[in-house]
Amino acid sequence: MRIGELAAQAGMTRDTIRFYEKVGLVEGRRLPNGYRDFPPETVAWLQYIRTAQTLGFSLSEIARSGEKLRGAPDTAVALSALFEEKIQVVDARIAELAALRADLAARVGTGCPLRASGRSTAAGDHREHERHV
Amino acid sequence: MRIGELAAQAGMTRDTIRFYEKVGLVEGRRLPNGYRDFPPETVAWLQYIRTAQTLGFSLSEIARSGEKLRGAPDTAVALSALFEEKIQVVDARIAELAALRADLAARVGTGCPLRASGRSTAAGDHREHERHV
């Protein structure tokens, strides 16, 4: 499959796919004329990338799962494992949000809405991840 | 309060605060010598910014809530309203994640983890794509 068809199937632009190739998220052979040639599974992989992105994963994180996948004997099994892993992450994220929600709810209607007391619990100190979700 | 103390109190760098001022997220007067001078509430406002960020809000979105706040007769009440609003958003986000979780869970252990149906036959299978995600 050439890049144009792949892009159409996966619902993204050729440029995006070329960008993904540049950063190692997808790989394909080249036809004798230099055109990229992708196996049909790439469509599914690109869709997986989109899913993972909506879960808040960065492309480099996704690339790491991709490597795991490549080294696996059974792709289907490896993918299932991956999904289970992502479910853990989603659950963690939901728990985080629930804590934030509780924190917010506690502040509604208090005399001191901004400062409150619950700073330590939820919002205090996860700096490292979560840029835009 | 000058910028250094504010930065220490709010747990961010002077540069970040200057950046926030540049984009209109915070504002302060100037002392005769040109130094910035912030009212003490700014600490709470900066902490609110951090909270809102962990909720996935962009700085420009946060700036918009800030404007609402400034135009309010009662800051505490306005803030409570803001928190209630954010709770809606958090709930929506949680629902979104729950849906993604369900989607992931449905794919775990299926013969076709990525596509959801029909992956089993090796290569010739050009089925119309169901766009999950």
Next chain:
DNA sequence: CTTGACCTTGGAGCGTAGTCCACTGTTTAG
């Protein structure tokens, strides 16, 4: 008076995730 801590500004740079563009090469249809 000097030192050091603090403050000012402007501008460069970074990582992420693309997007757009010009220019060139290849393939296919009429």
Next chain:
DNA sequence: CTAAACAGTGGACTACGCTCCAAGGTCAAG
């Protein structure tokens, strides 16, 4: 044969949210 529709490359550019730096101004203590 030519034109359109593809494909390739490199590089510039965007937006976001900072972060760092150089060069200089201000101020209190010793």
